Amino acid sequence: MLKATLEQWRMFKAVADAGGFNQAAEQVHKSQSSVHHAVQKLENALGVPLFESEGRRIKLTGPGELMLRRANFLLNEAQKTEAVAHSMQSGAETVLRVAVDIIFPSEVLYAVLDKVSEDFPLLRIEVEEAVLSGANSLLKAGNVDLAISALPISEGGQQEDAGNGFSEDLCQIGFIAAAHPEHPLHQLGRPLHTDDLKAHRQIVVRDSSTERKTDYGWLGAEQRWTVSHIRTSIDIICKGLGFAWLPLAMIEPYINAGQLKPLPMESGGCRNAMLYLNFEDGDCLGPAARTFIGELRYRTMALPTAESIDSSLTKT
Template identity: 30%
Template sequence: MIDTLTLNQLRTFIAIAEAGGFRAGAARLRRAQSAVSHAVASLEAELDITLFDRSGRRPVLTPAGIALLEDARAILLKVDTMRARAQGVGMGLELELPVVVDTLFPLPLVGQALLAVHQRYPSVRAQVQVAPLGGPLVALLDGRCSLSVTVGDELNDPRLTKEPLGTVAVVPVVAASHALADRVRPGARMRVEDITEHLQIVLSDPTPMSTGRDFNVLSPQTFRVGTQEAKLALIEAGLGWGRLPLWTVKQALDDGRLVKLPSRSLGPAGESRQQAYVVHRRDRVRGPAATALRDELLARHAAVRGA
């Protein structure tokens, strides 16, 4: 009967499907392979269906298995959310507050929010890391942080809740010594073809979340870098052009070391705005310090919009 299904069976089913095999699923769950095989066999017997085709070298989800996998994930997500809420009742103050922030997001705003949290909870030690693209989301999913800030709408996960903070201005820039800078004229608009024939400096995603996809990559020739600081350094050296958050390059633009590329294809007046979010896991309850940081960040959404 359906009533005899267990959460252990569902977790085992999901682990095998995601890991790609019984042995890998057992390793993920830190259980014996025989126990994992028994759990799935029991689940199949109770549902009276076959979840995995075991005829090949590796088990493959059957059509029934594919159909039920999302149901199993949804059930466990609700159960884990309920458990997290129960555990959060009477939760004490955290000892540490690990946070991962998108490289595009203005760090001064994070600093202001953390200052307010520190004044309220001086015993909590904050750990702040900066990561591009999928980094903040994967850190949350892996349990390496209790809160993250991300920018952009391209990457999502149903286990995460995203609350909008505001927008971040991103501009295409090039060094004043670069050949492209000579084509920039007051009031003139550049064609996208004029820009894409030059090398573009692109930030790489250290996670698999964007595998097979590129975001805002226009030039056929690219140099890939791992940090925003490296990207800025290569652009300032005159190697190529690239998009950077306005808050990081405003001084260089004012000083004349960098030049903004005025192409409508890169946004009005060569500027685009990307939505920023504060993110947390649905199945985890934030502690008092994490909640305070989330509230402080949301309270500053107007400032982010004007950044």
């Protein structure tokens, strides 16, 4: 038999978050006495004090801090359980929200979305483009249901919730160092070392997460321009204003048109980045989300491998 109720745990968390009983009462729209009574009953049930006075304020005791961590997990799981029940009751979801890293091949994404819309004609689909940890930030905030991310859910600010989420390797994306054919790096007439790059402007793409933890690609150049989208980076280097590491699939048309040319690196000119499929709780996903995942896995099976990317670069 449980000694405490979810409501008591909720009142305890409210007091801890608000820093006092009066403040908590305002936030949960209950009287101060009912909040105080709930916390007092919880303390009696547990047999340990959860708060102590510090002047005119209260603060958590040592046991209280431990109990708050457990309460956060407990209340979060209770909320997820209710969400699962709601999903089963309502059937197919009415909206599917997906965060997609901008390096994911757009033609694959469009084919997956088209299939989902075909199976669920009334479904609204919302796509958020993101960079690096940006997709995981959207997932963590509850703004999307699924994330195609350059980082597994245990990275990019997600380490504290690693046990509550799910990540799977989805596909590899090949990056190559490239510049305009008339760029000074192409005029050296020999294989390039990373030291050769340092004297030239690199174009990098900024992390779209609010924390902005990192940027795409090698960052050894003395001069850098930082942009928010790979399309901007491509446009800049097509004008001969710098070099960048860019997804081969995105710049192949520009290479074929003679607007871009892979840099003749002695080594390291082709790099592969893994993309991950991330979501918080599979039990909360509806049939449209599951269809999206199934189609996504199927479509990404046909994407080029690391070996074929290297081979394509060699022939260029």
